[in-house]
Amino acid sequence: MQVCNLCVMDSQIPGIIFSSDGQCNYCKEFVEMISKTILHDPLQRELDLKRFITRVKDDGVGKPYDCIIGLSGGVDSAWVLYVAKQLGLRPLAVHMDNGWNSELAQSNIEGLVRKLGIDLHTHVIDWQEYRGLMQAFFDADVVDVELLYDNAMLGANYRLASKHGIKWILSGTNKSTEGMSMPPGWNWFKLDARNIRRIASQKGGVRLKTFPAIGVIEHIWLERFRKVKWVSFLDYMDYRKEEALLVLEKECGFRRYPYKHYESIFTRFYQGFILPEKFGIDKRKLHLSTLVASQQMNREDAIQMLREIPYPSFADLQADKQYFLKKMNWTNELLENYLSRPRVDHSVYGSELGFWNASSKFYKFCKKIVSARQVKS
Numbered sequence: 001m002q003v004c005n006l007c008v009m010d011s012q013i014p015g016i017i018f019s020s021d022g023q024c025n026y027c028k029e030f031v032e033m034i035s036k037t038i039l040h041d042p043l044q045r046e047l048d049l050k051r052f053i054t055r056v057k058d059d060g061v062g063k064p065y066d067c068i069i070g071l072s073g074g075v076d077s078a079w080v081l082y083v084a085k086q087l088g089l090r091p092l093a094v095h096m097d098n099g100w101n102s103e104l105a106q107s108n109i110e111g112l113v114r115k116l117g118i119d120l121h122t123h124v125i126d127w128q129e130y131r132g133l134m135q136a137f138f139d140a141d142v143v144d145v146e147l148l149y150d151n152a153m154l155g156a157n158y159r160l161a162s163k164h165g166i167k168w169i170l171s172g173t174n175k176s177t178e179g180m181s182m183p184p185g186w187n188w189f190k191l192d193a194r195n196i197r198r199i200a201s202q203k204g205g206v207r208l209k210t211f212p213a214i215g216v217i218e219h220i221w222l223e224r225f226r227k228v229k230w231v232s233f234l235d236y237m238d239y240r241k242e243e244a245l246l247v248l249e250k251e252c253g254f255r256r257y258p259y260k261h262y263e264s265i266f267t268r269f270y271q272g273f274i275l276p277e278k279f280g281i282d283k284r285k286l287h288l289s290t291l292v293a294s295q296q297m298n299r300e301d302a303i304q305m306l307r308e309i310p311y312p313s314f315a316d317l318q319a320d321k322q323y324f325l326k327k328m329n330w331t332n333e334l335l336e337n338y339l340s341r342p343r344v345d346h347s348v349y350g351s352e353l354g355f356w357n358a359s360s361k362f363y364k365f366c367k368k369i370v371s372a373r374q375v376k377s
């Protein structure tokens with residue numbers, strides 16, 4: 001097995017190509033991208049941030065809040081909230097409760113909003129409904145079970161913004177710690193309400209009631225006509241995760257997680273056990289490679305982490321497994337049976353991805369015509 005000599009991506013990753021000097025295409029493209037974007041001219045970026053903050057404040061005049069910030073309980077979104085508050089914004093924090101929050105995440109979220117004096121809206125999805133949807137996704141053998149959480153988070157954020165007339169959603173997604181391209185087949189299109197509904201109806205007949213699914217048409221309507229914008233806020237600054245953590249620990253009593261996305265018990269079991277066991281995917285390779293390539297982590301430390309299991313200890317993994325079985329009402333045999341079945345592509349069940357690609361192309365085409373006309377006149 002060949003490992004990239006700059007990051008920790010290896011020859012098991014789909015779509016990987018090594019150059020003659022042993023560097024992989026993933027980190028090569030990533031380094032090129034951040035050198036043009038987040039590492040480009042700090043003064044210009046500071047100016048851009050100032051302009052952006054002024055715009056958000058202006059758009060929020062006369063409204064109870066000027067932006068929405070989705071809080072997962074993780075460091076990235078916690079840092080968005082902290083910085084936004086320091087810069088004088090008036091955010092409404094939104095959290096999605098899908099029944100899998102760890103106690104640590106719950107206490108981190110409560111501590112943050114209390115300390116910063118920010119209103120928190122928690123969207124609760126009925127547990128029986130969410131459990132039914134998860135069961136349908138497991139029965140469908142598709143890779144991206146987290147599509148459920150990610151889509152619902154998008155839906156809840158956009159609808160709340162639209163309801164309160166808020167133009168800006170500030171997100172913790174960022175190039176600095178997550179900017180490396182996701183390998184093909186490792187996840188699925190996140191605005192795929194059709195995929196969710198079809199899997200739900202074909203595998204168990206679950207009806208969506210409290211689940212705020214969002215699809216392409218609603219997204220286009222909210223973005224283009226209601227002018228709600230989703231912004232990767234941390235790309236406006238030199239985001240360093242470790243430095244952010246130290247401030248959050250000191251100022252807000254934040255307590256750190258052993259790995260990325262460990263704020264949800266399901267997410268950590270999914271990434272630490274289901275993905276590697278059923279789908280042969282170890283997402284740590286991507287997360288750690290991004291940190292190594294953006295010089296936030298030593299390559300040797302990343303290699304050492306990959307030698308260990310994706311859990312602080314074997315006992316922790318066993319505890320999560322038991323928790324998962326009990327919460328999903330599964331036996332060990334059911335889990336073994338699920339793990340042994342081959343994967344099925346999301347597109348088999350119907351998808352909005354083709355429509356999204358076509359509408360994106362059409363939008364770009366229209367934009368080109370409009371700008372060409374403006375140049376002429």
Ligand SMILES: [Zn+2]
Pocket residue numbers: 004005006007008009023024025026027028
């Ligand atoms: Zn690499």
